Amino acid sequence: MFESAEIGHAIDKDTYEAAVPALREALLEAQFELQQQKRFPVIILINGIEGAGKGETVKLLNEWMDPRLIEVRTFDQQTDEELARPPAWRYWRMLPAKGRMGIFFGNWYSQMLQGRVHGLFKDPRLDQAIAGAERMEKMFCDEGALIFKFWFHLSKKQMKARLKALADDPLHSWRISPLDWQQSQTYDKFVKYGERVLRRTSRDYAPWHVIEGVDPHYRSLTVGKILLEGLQNALKRPDVHPHEVNAAPLGTSVDQLNLLDSLDLTQRLDKKDYEEQLITEQARLSGLMRDKRMRRHALVAVFEGNDAAGKGGSIRRVAAALDPRQYSIVPIAAPTEEERAQPYLWRFWRHIPARGKFTVFDRSWYGRVLVERVEGFCSAADWMRAYGEINDFEEQLADAGVIVVKFWLAIDKDTQMERFQEREEIPFKRFKITEDDWRNRDKWDAYRAAVGDMVDRTSTEIAPWTLVEANDKRWARVKVLRTINRALEEAFEKSDKRAKKHKD
Amino acid sequence: MFESAEIGHAIDKDTYEAAVPALREALLEAQFELQQQKRFPVIILINGIEGAGKGETVKLLNEWMDPRLIEVRTFDQQTDEELARPPAWRYWRMLPAKGRMGIFFGNWYSQMLQGRVHGLFKDPRLDQAIAGAERMEKMFCDEGALIFKFWFHLSKKQMKARLKALADDPLHSWRISPLDWQQSQTYDKFVKYGERVLRRTSRDYAPWHVIEGVDPHYRSLTVGKILLEGLQNALKRPDVHPHEVNAAPLGTSVDQLNLLDSLDLTQRLDKKDYEEQLITEQARLSGLMRDKRMRRHALVAVFEGNDAAGKGGSIRRVAAALDPRQYSIVPIAAPTEEERAQPYLWRFWRHIPARGKFTVFDRSWYGRVLVERVEGFCSAADWMRAYGEINDFEEQLADAGVIVVKFWLAIDKDTQMERFQEREEIPFKRFKITEDDWRNRDKWDAYRAAVGDMVDRTSTEIAPWTLVEANDKRWARVKVLRTINRALEEAFEKSDKRAKKHKD
Incomplete structure (x- = not known):
């Protein structure tokens, strides 16, 4: 499942810098059109391996697009108000309205994976959580939402190198994660259960996109391109549910590199x-x-x-x-x-x-x-x-x-x-x-x-x-x-x- | 969930006998058209309470229709060949071909309910089985199948009376069931878990129909009518998947009786x-x-x-x-x-x-x-x-x-x-x-x-x-x-x- 995200995808600086201006402009335009149409909301889920560039990519998306139309939501600690209510309440209250985009960090997938990796429960309970997520996403889509799910991946070796670099950098060493990624076992379990989750929840109406996270140019361009294509396809088809045009973006990678x-x-x-x-x-x-x-x-x-x-x-x-x-x-x-x-x-x-x-x-x-x-x-x-x-x-x-x-x-x-x-x-x-x-x-x-x-x-x-x-x-x-x-x-x-x- | 199937639905003999000939003829015609079109198979699942008339209804359907185009399948004991293979193999090998009808007794729902009622596993495992059934049925529907799911219901009191009558009848006393229905607790559990299963698996592409099983006239006419309407709707729309016209048959009951x-x-x-x-x-x-x-x-x-x-x-x-x-x-x-x-x-x-x-x-x-x-x-x-x-x-x-x-x-x-x-x-x-x-x-x-x-x-x-x-x-x-x-x-x-x- 993660094979194609361990082959060293990369985009050189010149190619990247040549591509970004047009992409930015097109994204801004799509965002504007989204706001004008007010026909559907966009939900972007960000998951994956620690250190694979999740935060950096979201930061960049916010720079590229109009941040007034994007809400970035993190779901780390539950607040008192959230703890007093059913678990899904915190997601519902943060949903973007039609015409807007919501980027969800630390979402339902993070919760179920952390629980399983920590051994709080076993596979049957994980499968219940998976089925719950599926039903929820299906409903959001039936109600008109367009969902993008990004999984940022690193090989174990790449992750270790990356964590070391981050630890040495005072700008990043403050970061905490509920999982202890330094442990080799944590990585193995996370990838194993992550695969189970992706396999079950990659659906035509809300497919997963696995992104190799090593090269910042590659991952940024890839995410930007997938978002843009998905948005454009949905915006130009007001006659159908946005999720019905969401299945498509399987295709050549931005650096032309293929597993083979x-x-x-x-x-x-x-x-x-x-x-x-x-x-x-x-x-x-x-x-x-x-x-x-x-x-x-x-x-x-x-x-x-x-x-x-x-x-x-x-x-x-x-x-x-x-x-x-x-x-x-x-x-x-x-x-x-x-x-x-x-x-x-x-x-x-x-x-x-x-x-x-x-x-x-x-x-x-x-x-x-x-x-x-x-x-x-x-x-x-x-x-x-x-x-x-x-x-x-x-x-x-x-x-x-x-x-x-x-x-x-x-x-x-x-x-x-x-x-x-x-x-x-x-x-x-x-x-x-x-x-x-x-x-x-x-x-x-x-x-x-x-x-x-x-x-x-x-x-x-x-x-x-x-x-x-x-x-x-x-x-x-x-x-x-x-x-x-x-x-x-x-x-x-x-x-x-x-x-x-x-x-x- | 079973409220409307405990209110004493009944059809008198005269009304019944007046209605049957037209229904039979229409069913035969639909069956013939199904065979001619060879466009989709029909899968009929029969589940529910012991003694609620499951067997009798299937027998009657076989009499009403052309039995050469119907396969009635029971899945009681697994054969050696079946035991040596994955559990779903026995269902796959019994699938009706396009143009034909298959009536499945003792199907996947019976298996999961028996397991749960017997305490072989708990809710998380039941939910896994439910999710598996959902995925399988969704696939059959995507592949063109038309699925009818009938749940024959009796109130506890009605069931007890019915079991007593069956036990006194030498023609029926040979019947065995893997659940001991004489026990009041068995009924309660079966209804409780049955409700969970129906709630989760009643989908637009394959909805459940709950049938009150006390009155033979009522249950036969109701099942016949639902089958006929579903078949006719699917047959006259060759442009869409049969399951897309399957959601409809909510409607007035054949005896006009309503819960209210x-x-x-x-x-x-x-x-x-x-x-x-x-x-x-x-x-x-x-x-x-x-x-x-x-x-x-x-x-x-x-x-x-x-x-x-x-x-x-x-x-x-x-x-x-x-x-x-x-x-x-x-x-x-x-x-x-x-x-x-x-x-x-x-x-x-x-x-x-x-x-x-x-x-x-x-x-x-x-x-x-x-x-x-x-x-x-x-x-x-x-x-x-x-x-x-x-x-x-x-x-x-x-x-x-x-x-x-x-x-x-x-x-x-x-x-x-x-x-x-x-x-x-x-x-x-x-x-x-x-x-x-x-x-x-x-x-x-x-x-x-x-x-x-x-x-x-x-x-x-x-x-x-x-x-x-x-x-x-x-x-x-x-x-x-x-x-x-x-x-x-x-x-x-x-x-x-x-x-x-x-x-x-």
Whole structure:
């Protein structure tokens, strides 16, 4: 979920300074129009990691826009008056009126996350708070509000560096936070529960935007641009609820950097290493699948990737390690008539393995947010809601002990061209290349954006994506096997711990 | 929530037999059209009290319609195959295809209710299950499904009689149920948690229909009529999602009987009794409000009712018992400009009392589902979603210790006429009658239906409605005071119990 916010997004000073004047002017104009229309209020929620620039960004927004039309609200300590009333009262009294903007710091999400990280309650209570927030936001949107939710992120390493810098700076050392961020564990928990909260509450009417917080230029421009686009879209459509045009702003980042760019595709294995490692990992997989702890689990592996990235070859190396009675491979092509008569996920649910079994999906439910999105086979609303539906689906699998491993096999454009040509030249490989493959290649950039969004929105603690550098097939095959093995081992260890805890 | 399903709805045999042939034919026709269009599947969920006619109704539906196009699914014991997979797998595999109908007995709601009633888990886990069901149904609807949810209800007395009759009948005594319904406690818990589930999951895209189960004619005709109307509406609108036309079927019941008809408006108090009881209840209220346990609570009383039903007089009798520093009265008229710039509930949130205090709302947030609905001041979508929003709102109050008491003061049409005339004749009362009052009177039946829906959908364990027979003002005033006193005492007792439990 935070993958794309740890890849070092940055904007240089000149580019930044060139872009700001136009952005400021457009924001001021939108703000003025908002006040004129008096049709809806704007609620901006600011959350995320300590030191990721939340305060600085809000300060800047206030400088850029007309501060008389913005109310910045912090909700740290409850006042006596607030303590004497239901918890939501403090938010209601601070709501911006139609035509105005309210920036909420330390809002309902901060409260629930602090409570969970401090261990004041467990997941079921967190989920109640999440459901409450969802209902409240839905109502605000139905009543006409436009909501922006920003999550400022830093990797743990970046956060530590940042906290150190802040502590050394007398201008900032006065800051206090209800969480002790110096502790490494605090960060881990905050990110873990933060992911749960974002996964559940990123809705089409009020989606989250995760912002990498390291570079001030990048984060400021990104937030400004998202606000501006959202505002403009809502302002020019007086015929619909503002939140109905709020789903859109998935798109290229202001610095053009994409998650896939962060891969080092030069990684490779020589033949000898490959053969050794392959045999080791296959033996390991074979052993793990026969482990008696596997009886409490099932395994699902999803293979997605560029055309000609080597999905088939990788799957064969996995299958080679296994007893055919224990696994099945499900190739996903166009849905059958029977499948088309059912909800989208039905065709995948039917192949979910029983305990002890393993299903390999050669392409998968992610088709909806990849090929169907890019080719326009479904509406934007359909693929937008699919992220949440898929997360729910995988959470149901994980809750039942199914281990979900997901691979994106990535190659670069040149490598793909080489392999296409090779396929056309070698007679027994010719069946593997079609007109479709060439057409898909023309949409390389659209797929690249779709993959970035997919990983950002569906890589979760319970079912993470593994990006596999696949220019070298050997490297890719070993990485796939090793990832599956690690996932199995981790799941078994967790089961052991739980079993031990029960015994004690 | 179940008020309107305990008033003895019934249809006589002749009326029933006259109505059935046309209904059957129309249902068959709709079913045929459904199959032809193959545009959406229909999912029918059957839940409710044991012995309320669930099985009989489904049997009848199967007789009335073409059983080849209906799949009836029961989910009692999980099979081995099902046990080896995530819990939702069994529902997915049984989904009806587009063009077909699936009747689901013992579905996800049965599972969560049984678990909660048996004490396998507590409210937070129940709420997780509720949220899961909501997300699943929302997805089915987004994918095109039309969902009907029927809750068959019986009062406790009716259920006991029914179970006795079934036990004596060898044709039925084989039935088993995972809950022991013979136990009075089982019924209470099932109704209590059932209410929580219905409150949270009655959504515009998949609303619940509560059916009184005593009279077979009534329940069969009602279910048939709701199905038919829902189907026809969806079939004739191929341009929209079926669930978008599903919100409508609030309406008059097939036997014309309304909750308000069940009131005995002849109840009265003579002057002497009234004066004695009034003074007693006022003293009681005064004492309760000064009780130190009141510091942990606040009190909200909502007064709604027919015009000239005596709200003002009742409120004055309540206020007379109190220290003016402790209460405030909020009359609700047309919203101010400031209030119009905010979400609907904002103007009520701002008047929520602090702990230890008491706010009387003379008319209230229920205006949205009464006057705004009847007069068309808001869209149908707005007032339809208001039921859920209001329940959420009151739940937030209750969770924070606010005691919510809600009164509907009911008079009959003749009594209203007398009072209107009296007001016009007596000079100092003339300001109390306006053109609006006469216009509202013309909409007597529309208000009657709106009140029935309102009570059905918002009378909850945490904030129940009290219908006050107000033809006799004395009776009404004493009942109002007594109800408030009881609510305070109950809340105090609960606090005591909780405090004791904490101590032990």
